[in-house]
Amino acid sequence: PDSSKINLALRPPSIIMAVAAPTFALLLFPAVVLVGSHVAVAQVHSDNILQYGAVAGVNTVAAAQANSKAIEEAAKAATGHGDSHADAAAGIVVVPAGQVFYIHPVTLDGMDGLTLDVAGELRAQNNISTWPRDSDNNTFDVITVSNCNQFKLTGHGVVDGQGYDWWWYAIIGGISGLWRDRRPHLFRFSRCKGVILENIRMLNSPQYHVKLDDCADLVARDMSIYVDVDKQKSMLRQHGLMQSSVGTTADGRQRAIEIPTFPLNTDGIDPSVNGVHIYNVTIENFDDAVAVKPCSSNPGNLYCNCSSNMLIERSTVRLGVGMTIGSVPPNDNFNCVENVTFRDIVFHEPLKGIYVKTNPGDHGTGLIQNITYENLELIDPVWWGIYIGPQQQEQPDKSGPGCMLYPIEGCETQPLVLIRDVTMRNVSMSGGVNPFAGVVRCNETNPCTGFLFENVHVKEALDTENYIVECVEGKAIDCAPSPNFLPPRATGLIDAAEQSGKYDSPPGPNYRKKVHHRIPRPL
Secondary structure, three states, rough: OOOHHHOOOOOOHHHHHHHHHHHHHHOOOOOEEOOOOOEEOOEEEEEEEEHHOOOOOOOOHHHHHHOOOOOHHHHHHOOOOOOOOOOOOOOEEEEEEEEEEEOOOOEEEEEOOEEEEEEEEEEOOOOOOHEEEOOOOOOOOOOEEEEEEEEEEEEEEEEEEOHHHHHHHHHHHHHHOOOOOOOOOOOEEEEEEEEEEEOOEEEEOOOOOOOEEEEEEEEEEEEEOOOHHHHHHHHHHOOOEEEEEEEEEOOEEEEEEEEEOOOOOOOEEEEEEEEEEEEEEEOOOOOOOEEEOOOOOOOOOOOOEEEEEEEEEEEEEEEOOOEEEEEEEOOOOOOOEEEEEEEEEEEEEEEEEEEOOOOOOOOOOOEEEEEEEEEEEOOOOOOOOEEEEOOOOOOOOOOOOOOOOOOOOOOOOOEEEEEEEEEEEEEEEEEOOOOEEOEOOOEEOOOOOEEEEEEEEEEEOOOOOOEEEEEEEEEEEEEEEEOOOOOHHHHHHHHHHHHOOOOOOOOOOOOOOOOOOOOOOOO
C-alpha cells in the first residue's frame, strides 16, 4: 500500500536497516501467503532454457534467435503464460552455468514474479547489421522487461553487450552525420514495480547498461558493471576525440590526463524511478555511473511523476563520470528529481564525481531538490571532481551545448530548471590537476537556493583556486577552499514560484556572482 512506501533518501541508517530490507523483501517477493489460519506456499517453477531449444556456444544469427526465443518461452512457462505451469505464481528461468549463449533481443512483457537466473553467460550477438529494428529503424534493446510486478535478475553470471562494433557505429555516424545514433541498451525496464538486480556482472553495453523508465521500487546490489575503457580510449584517439595534457598534482606528481570529447554513453544505471536502493556496486564505465533521470507529470505515467526517494551507497566507481543527477531539461509536463542521497562512495580517477546537470530547452520547467552527497572520497580526479551546472558535452546526435572547453569558452546556464537544497557533507578530494576546486553555476534569473557545503576539502593542483560559483545562495561550514555562496534571502524565488505555479525571474537586484580567476590551460 502507498502508506508503506519508504523514503530511503530521508530516513536515518538505523531506520533503513530495520525497516527497508524486510519491507522490500515482503513487498517484492512474497513466498508465503497467509490465508485465514492456514499458510499457503506460492508455487515456484524452474525452467532451464535448454529445455526450450537454446543452443550453447554458437555465435550465429540463427543460434542467437533460437536462444532469445528459448528465454521468452521459458519465461512464459515459468510464470503461467504457457501450458506447462498454468498455476504458477512465480517462476525461475535458468541460464545454466559454464555455458555461453548468444542472443538477439529478448522481450519479457507482463511476466509477474519472474526470476532470470543467469548462472552462465548471455552475450549479445555482435553482427550489428542483422540486429532487429522497428519500423522507425530504432534498434531493439538487448533485454526488455515491461509491465511487470516483481522481477529479479540474479545468478552470479555475466551479461555481455559486446558493444565494441556499436561504439564504432556511433563514432562514425557522429563524425559523418550519415546516420543517427540508434544503439540498444543492455537492459530496459518500463512500467515495472519491484525490480531486484543482484549478483550479476554486466559488460560492455552498446549504450546504457540499465535504463528504467516509469518504474517503482528498485533494488540493485552486489553487482558490477564494467566497460573496456582502454578500447574506448583507443577508438576515440584514432578520430581525434580525446583531449590530452599533462598536469601536476598538489604533491608534485606529473599526471597524464585524457578527456573524451565524444560521449559513448555507456552509463551504468539510469533510473527514472520512485523508490531506489543501490548498494555494494562496482562500476567502471567511462560515463555516468548512476545517472538519476527525471520523471514528469505526464498523465500516461503509471508509477513515476518525479524521480524520488533514492539511496545510493557503499559503492566504488572507477573512471566514471559521476554519481549524477540528470541531465534534467525543462519539460511542458514538469521534469522532477527529488530526495536523492549518495553516500559512502569512493571514486578512483573520476572524470567527474559529484555531478548535477541541467540540459538545454526553451519551454517547460523542471526541478532538482533535496539532493545529498555525503561521506565521499575522490582520488585523482581527471577533470571536475565537483560539477553542478549545465551539461557540457555534445551528444552523438549533435544535441547538447558542446561547451567542453568551459571556462575558456562560455557554457550557458538553464533558467527553466530550479536547483535547490543541495547538501555536500564530509567530502575529500585529492590528486587532481584542475586549478579550480569545482563548479557550481546557476542562472541569474533563477538562482540556486538552500545550498550547504560542510566539511568539504579539496586538495587539488598547486595553488588551488576557489570554486567557480554563479548565482548560488547558501552557506559553507569548515570547507577548504570555501565556495563563497551568496547569503540566503529572506524571501524570493521559491515563495514566488510556489504562489504562481511557475518559476519567474526573481525580484530585486541581479544576484549573479561574477568570478574572475585565471584561465587554466586546456586539459
